[in-house]
Amino acid sequence: MSQRYFEDIAPDEELEPREQLPTEDKAIEFFGRDNPTNPAFGDAEAGRRMGFGGALVPGLLKLSWITNYVGSWAGSEANLRSVRVAFRRPDIAGKALVLAGRVVDKRQEDGCNIVELEVVTLADDQPSVRGNVQVEIPSRP
Amino acid sequence: MADVTESKITEEHRAMIGRKSDPIEVVPRTADAHRMRDLLNDTDPRWADETGIAPPYILAMLEPRLPAELSPQVLSSGILTQTEWKFAQPIKLEEPLQAVTQLIDVRDRLGGRYGYSVLVMFQTSYMNSDGEEAAASLRTITQFDRPQS
Numbered sequence: 001m002s003q004r005y006f007e008d009i010a011p012d013e014e015l016e017p018r019e020q021l022p023t024e025d026k027a028i029e030f031f032g033r034d035n036p037t038n039p040a041f042g043d044a045e046a047g048r049r050m051g052f053g054g055a056l057v058p059g060l061l062k063l064s065w066i067t068n069y070v071g072s073w074a075g076s077e078a079n080l081r082s083v084r085v086a087f088r089r090p091d092i093a094g095k096a097l098v099l100a101g102r103v104v105d106k107r108q109e110d111g112c113n114i115v116e117l118e119v120v121t122l123a124d125d126q127p128s129v130r131g132n133v134q135v136e137i138p139s140r141p
Numbered sequence: 142m143a144d145v146t147e148s149k150i151t152e153e154h155r156a157m158i159g160r161k162s163d164p165i166e167v168v169p170r171t172a173d174a175h176r177m178r179d180l181l182n183d184t185d186p187r188w189a190d191e192t193g194i195a196p197p198y199i200l201a202m203l204e205p206r207l208p209a210e211l212s213p214q215v216l217s218s219g220i221l222t223q224t225e226w227k228f229a230q231p232i233k234l235e236e237p238l239q240a241v242t243q244l245i246d247v248r249d250r251l252g253g254r255y256g257y258s259v260l261v262m263f264q265t266s267y268m269n270s271d272g273e274e275a276a277a278s279l280r281t282i283t284q285f286d287r288p289q290s
Contacts, residue, residue: 001185030180031202032173063224064198068181071197076187080197084225084279 003075005140006106006113015073015101015117020065022057024093030061055093062091062129066119069099070133074115078137081114085131091123098122101133113137148249150259154213157244162211164239167203167267169195171234177202187231195232200267200278203240207263207280211244215259216284222260223281230275238267238275250283259284 048054063085071080091097101119108114115137121129174188174195181198188196232238246262260281267276 026180030177032176059221059224060198060201060204063226064177064181064201067198067226068183068196071183071185076185080228082225082227083197084223086223087221 001072001076003077004073004137006115006137007140009103009106009115009137011103011106013103015069015119017098017100018069020097020099022061022091022093022095022097024055027055027058027061027093030058030064052090053092057091057093057097059085059087059129062087062097062121063131065097065099066121066129066131066133070101070117070119070135073101074135074137078135081134081136083131083133085129087129089123089126089128091121091128095123097128104132113139146251149215149257150213150247150249151215154215154247157211157213158247160211160244162205162208162242164241164268165205166237167205167240168237169199169203169232169234173202174199174234193234195234197226197228197232197276199232200226200276203238203267204278204280205240205242205265207282208242211242211263212282213244213247213261214284215247215261216257216286218287219261219282219284221280222283223279225279227277227279228275229277230269230273232267232275233269236270238269241266241268245279256285 067083099121101117103115104118105116115135117133119131119133120127178196183196188194242263242265245264248260250258250260260283263280265278266274269275
């Protein structure tokens, strides 16, 4: 994991896209197989009954991927302040998702270096989740 | 689908804004953190095994169900359409947190792709043993009426 420094970040900088394959198995494992409140998003038959064509990918799994995606980009000396997402379309297990992001702002606020990013998950090149992430990034030593 | 031009939010619904749940104890478990880290291939040293710190996405395991007594039922169905996580402090593994959920707004959404809908917003604060907010989540449920088939 490499470290980003505030001085080296430019607005409009793009993050390297990352592909994830949300399988039914991952959806169940994410919340724990022995978890009695597991929302069972891995149930393909239930998804088909609801007209989605397969098992739905839990929004919180996608939110966690986004959190991890930006965290990996920023480096372990950065601090995640917030992540806000809008779930635009359902995603179906077994279809690859691409995470992509870019820097939309950098500023100093109360002595902290703040970087804001827009992040999306893309399924068949269409955004299914749109997010905004705010992260505090250190200055170069 | 008939266009709705007047709000279906009543004074009773609005009176629920600001109500809070009783605190619920939630515990960020080491086993959950471990499993989620592995699933996400997360190698960040800040929440490696020996640190006692949970990765931020542990909130996915902690989110309490939305209490029925705080949830105005304006329309018949609802789905989660937005979530925000805010972090004020690192979340410590195995340290109990008190989760308090509050209804913060109920709003009409006239028009749009799905016609009339209602946005219901909740905030959950996670307080540590010192009474400080470690993290918070905001959830927006979009309520709608299923079209009759």
